[in-house]
Amino acid sequence: ALVEKGSFRHFMEKEVHEQPESCQRTLSAYLDPVACAVRDDIKAGIDFSQIVRIQIIACGTAFYAGSIARYAFEKLAGLPVDVEVASEFRYRTPAITPGTLAVAVSQSGETADTLAALRWCKEQGMHTAAVVNVHSSTMAREADLMWPTHAGPEIGVASTKAFTAQLSALLSLVVCAARQRSRITAHEEAHLVQVLLGAPGLIAEAMAMDAEITRVTYDLSKARDVIYLGRGDMYPLALEGALKLKEISYIHAEGYAAGELKHGPIALIDENTPVVVIAPDDALFEKTASNVQEVAARGGRVIMITNVPEKVPALSGDAGKSLKVITAPSCDAFIAPLVYSVPIQLLAYHTAVHKGTDVDQPRNLAKSVTVE
Numbered sequence: 001a002l003v004e005k006g007s008f009r010h011f012m013e014k015e016v017h018e019q020p021e022s023c024q025r026t027l028s029a030y031l032d033p034v035a036c037a038v039r040d041d042i043k044a045g046i047d048f049s050q051i052v053r054i055q056i057i058a059c060g061t062a063f064y065a066g067s068i069a070r071y072a073f074e075k076l077a078g079l080p081v082d083v084e085v086a087s088e089f090r091y092r093t094p095a096i097t098p099g100t101l102a103v104a105v106s107q108s109g110e111t112a113d114t115l116a117a118l119r120w121c122k123e124q125g126m127h128t129a130a131v132v133n134v135h136s137s138t139m140a141r142e143a144d145l146m147w148p149t150h151a152g153p154e155i156g157v158a159s160t161k162a163f164t165a166q167l168s169a170l171l172s173l174v175v176c177a178a179r180q181r182s183r184i185t186a187h188e189e190a191h192l193v194q195v196l197l198g199a200p201g202l203i204a205e206a207m208a209m210d211a212e213i214t215r216v217t218y219d220l221s222k223a224r225d226v227i228y229l230g231r232g233d234m235y236p237l238a239l240e241g242a243l244k245l246k247e248i249s250y251i252h253a254e255g256y257a258a259g260e261l262k263h264g265p266i267a268l269i270d271e272n273t274p275v276v277v278i279a280p281d282d283a284l285f286e287k288t289a290s291n292v293q294e295v296a297a298r299g300g301r302v303i304m305i306t307n308v309p310e311k312v313p314a315l316s317g318d319a320g321k322s323l324k325v326i327t328a329p330s331c332d333a334f335i336a337p338l339v340y341s342v343p344i345q346l347l348a349y350h351t352a353v354h355k356g357t358d359v360d361q362p363r364n365l366a367k368s369v370t371v372e
C-alpha cells in the first residue's frame with residue numbers, strides 16, 4: 001500500500017508522531033489489558049526459567065534497543081544478557097554458554113550481518129528468536145520464535161517508530177521473563193503491565209516537548225560536535241540520540257556514559273560543544289546532575305532533558321545563561337526509555353530541518369543493508 005506523508009513535512013516527522021499508536025499496537029500483541037498480564041500465546045512459545053543467558057545481536061538502532069532491554073532483563077528478570085553488533089559477533093568465534101537464547105532484533109528482518117549471526121547461532125544449536133517488524137522477512141522465517149513489532153511500514157531511513165516498537169516488545173518480554181523466573185509476583189506483573197500500557201499516553205504527552213525543542217535546535221544546527229550523556233538505560237539512549245543526529249544532520253555526535261565523562265570526553269568540552277544530558281528523575285539523577293556541573297564549570301553549553309527542572313542545579317555565569325532545560329513528562333523508570341526517545345528524535349529532526357539536509361533519505365545511508 002502506498003504510504004503518504006499527509007500533513008507532515010517528512011516521513012520521519014510523521015513516524016515520530018505515530019509512536020503512541022505503533023507502541024500501543026505492539027504492546028497489545030504482548031499484554032492482556034483485562035487480565036493485566038503477559039498474553040498466554042506469548043508465554044506459550046518460551047520458558048525463560050529454562051534460559052541461562054540471552055545473546056542479543058543487531059545493527060544500528062536495533063542494537064541500541066537491545067542494549068536498553070539488557071538493563072531491564074538483568075534487573076527485573078535476573079537474566080544475564082550480552083548485546084553485540086552482528087558484524088562483530090559473526091566473525092569473532094564467540095564462546096557459547098549452554099542454555100543461551102539468541103535474539104536477533106531487526107526492523108527489516110533482512111540485515112545481512114544480523115541474519116548471518118542468527119544463522120550461525122542456529123548452527124551452534126542455540127534456541128533462536130527474532131524481534132522483527134517485517135513479519136514475512138527471512139529472520140522471521142528462520143528463527144525458532146518470531147516476536148513481532150507492529151510499527152507498520154517505516155519509510156524514513158533513520159529509524160524511530162520501529163525503535164520504540166522494539167522497546168515495547170522487549171520490555172513486555174522482560175515482564176514475561178521476570179514472572180516465569182519467579183522474580184516478580186502476579187501482583188507485580190500486573191503493575192508492570194499497567195505501567196507499560198500507560199506508555200503510549202506518555203509518549204503522546206512527550207510530543208508537546210516539540211515547541212521547547214525547536215527553541216534549542218537552531219543553535220544545535222550550528223555545532224560541529226555534540227555530546228550526549230546518560231546513565232543506566234539512558235546511556236544506550238544517549239548513543240541512539242547521537243546516532244540519530246549523525247544520520248540526518250551530519251553533525252558529529254558522540255554518546256557517553258555520564259560517569260565516563262572524566263575519563264576523556266571532558267577534554268572536548270568548551271563553549272562550542274553542546275552537551276545533551278538525558279536525566280529522568282531516577283536513582284541516578286543526582287549523579288548526572290553533578291556531571292552537568294562539571295560540564296558547566298568548563299564552559300560547556302548544556303541542554304538538559306528531565307522531568308524535574310526544579311532539581312537542575314543552579315549554574316552561575318555563562319553556563320547558567322546558556323543552560324537549556326527541556327521538560328519531559330514524569331513516568332515510571334521502567335518506561336523512561338520509551339518516553340525519552342521522543343525528545344531525542346525531535347532534537348535530531350529539527351536540527352536537520354534547520355540544516356536543510358535530506359531528512360528521509362540521508363546521504364550514504366540505506367534503509368536496509370542486505371549486502372555486507
Ligand code: G6P
Pocket residue numbers: 059060061062105106107108109110111114157158159365366367368369
Ligand atoms: C540501517 C538503517 C538503520 C537500522 C539498521 C539496522 O543502517 O539505516 O536505521 O537501524 O540498518 O536495520 P534493521 O532492519 O536490521 O533493524
